[in-house]
Amino acid sequence: MNKLADGKFIIVNEESKAEVTEKGEEVLKQFKMTAFFPHHMNGLVYGDRAFVCWRRLNLLVQVLSNMNHKETSYFPVQRGKNVQEWIKKFVRGVPDKDQLARSLFKELHGVFSEMKGKDPSLLVFRLTGYQDYGLTEVQAAEKLNLHGEEYRFRFLDFLHGLLVRIDQQKGKYPILFSLSEVSQQQRDLTLSTAKTFDLYEQGYSISEISRIRKLKVNTIEDHFIEIILTKEHFDTECFILSDDLHKATSVIAQLGTKRLKPIKERLPDLTYFQIRIAIAKAGGRNESPT
Numbered sequence: 667m668n669k670l671a672d673g674k675f676i677i678v679n680e681e682s683k684a685e686v687t688e689k690g691e692e693v694l695k696q697f698k699m700t701a702f703f704p705h706h707m708n709g710l711v712y713g714d715r716a717f718v719c720w721r722r723l724n725l726l727v728q729v730l731s732n733m734n735h736k737e738t739s740y741f742p743v744q745r746g747k748n749v750q751e752w753i754k755k756f757v758r759g760v761p762d763k764d765q766l767a768r769s770l771f772k773e774l775h776g777v778f779s780e781m782k783g784k785d786p787s788l789l790v791f792r793l794t795g796y797q798d799y800g801l802t803e804v805q806a807a808e809k810l811n812l813h814g815e816e817y818r819f820r821f822l823d824f825l826h827g828l829l830v831r832i833d834q835q836k837g838k839y840p841i842l843f844s845l846s847e848v849s850q851q852q853r854d855l856t857l858s859t860a861k862t863f864d865l866y867e868q869g870y871s872i873s874e875i876s877r878i879r880k881l882k883v884n885t886i887e888d889h890f891i892e893i894i895l896t897k898e899h900f901d902t903e904c905f906i907l908s909d910d911l912h913k914a915t916s917v918i919a920q921l922g923t924k925r926l927k928p929i930k931e932r933l934p935d936l937t938y939f940q941i942r943i944a945i946a947k948a949g950g951r952n953e954s955p956t
Contacts, residue, residue: 679926681884681938702816704823706830714857716825719846721749722756724793724800726845729753730767731795743794756844766841773839777831781824785810788817788824862889887939894946902947906940914944924948 667684670676675690686694697703725744732740742750760766778786791809792800801809807817829846836843865875872890876883894900902911910933917932918924924945926938933941 680930681926702820704819704826706827707819707823708826712826712829713859715846716822716829718749719829719842720789720825721746722753722845723842725749725753726756726770728794729757730763730770731798733763734767735796737796740796743799770841773842777828777839777842780831781827784824784827785820786824788821789828859889859892862886863893866890887942891942891946894943902943906936906943910936910940911944911947914941915948918944918948 667676667678670684670690671678673689674687675693676684676686678684694703698705721744725742728740728743732738744750757763757766778784787810788806791806792803794800803817803821804814806821807814810817812820828842832839832842832846861879862875865878870878872883872886875881876886879886890905894902906914914929914933914936917929921928921932923929926941929941929944930936930938936944
């Protein structure tokens with residue numbers, strides 16, 4: 667971060683958050699034209715849903731592979747009870763297990779074929795089958811000759827791209843769509859933010875949620891910004907009075923910017939969190955603070 671700041675590619679604002687500068691945006695633009703960039707990644711939309719889908723898929727492939735070889739004794743590749751119970755219920759609900767395996771293979775082959783320019787090995791190398799455990803994240807990165815961080819981004823980008831196609835063609839990929847389905851709240855919010863929202867609905871304040879979850883107040887405030895961006899009718903009166911909200915949105919319109927610093931200079935009595943709420947309510951995220 668220091669190197670990026672020294673090079674004027676980012677600016678670290680008063681809240682210790684990094685904002686990309688125009689120079690940084692130009693470099694990113696050139697980078698996207700010449701190298702890999704995770705175009706499908708969208709954590710606000712897919713969040714933990716991608717990981718839920720991956721864990722279920724990974725375990726389902728293992729279960730069906732072992733069923734095919736009549737093997738009943740093995741260590742499940744996914745240890746989470748929620749994932750295991752979900753797969754048990756799902757498999758029990760399908761009478762023809764052999765057909766389920768064939769259909770899953772057909773769906774995976776079909777969706778991978780649609781993902782032009784994306785290497786399915788990012789995911790396939792990590793699948794576990796009969797007497798054949800998938801590679802770990804580190805092993806997969808080494809096998810594909812990728813830096814660990816680049817592999818992680820490529821893998822997430824692949825998962826999010828997978829979900830894009832599954833959502834667009836639910837009828838064509840019914841098994842994969844079932845594996846990716848989560849509750850509406852999980853779909854709307856990332857898992858960590860959903861936990862914060864649950865506590866908020868129970869009557870806890872930001873400081874109390876911070877203490878209970880052992881997270882910084884700034885992190886909890888970030889969660890509420892995500893909630894406001896996601897839930898259109900979320901009431902923010904307990905964080906910022908309606909009159910102050912109106913003043914802030916008016917200043918944002920007058921200045922023609924969503925940068926925190928100039929807005930704060932016009933509204934010194936408001937906190938940065940309240941200004942960020944106003945920005946979110948105005949329909950966007952804050953820009954560079956300068």
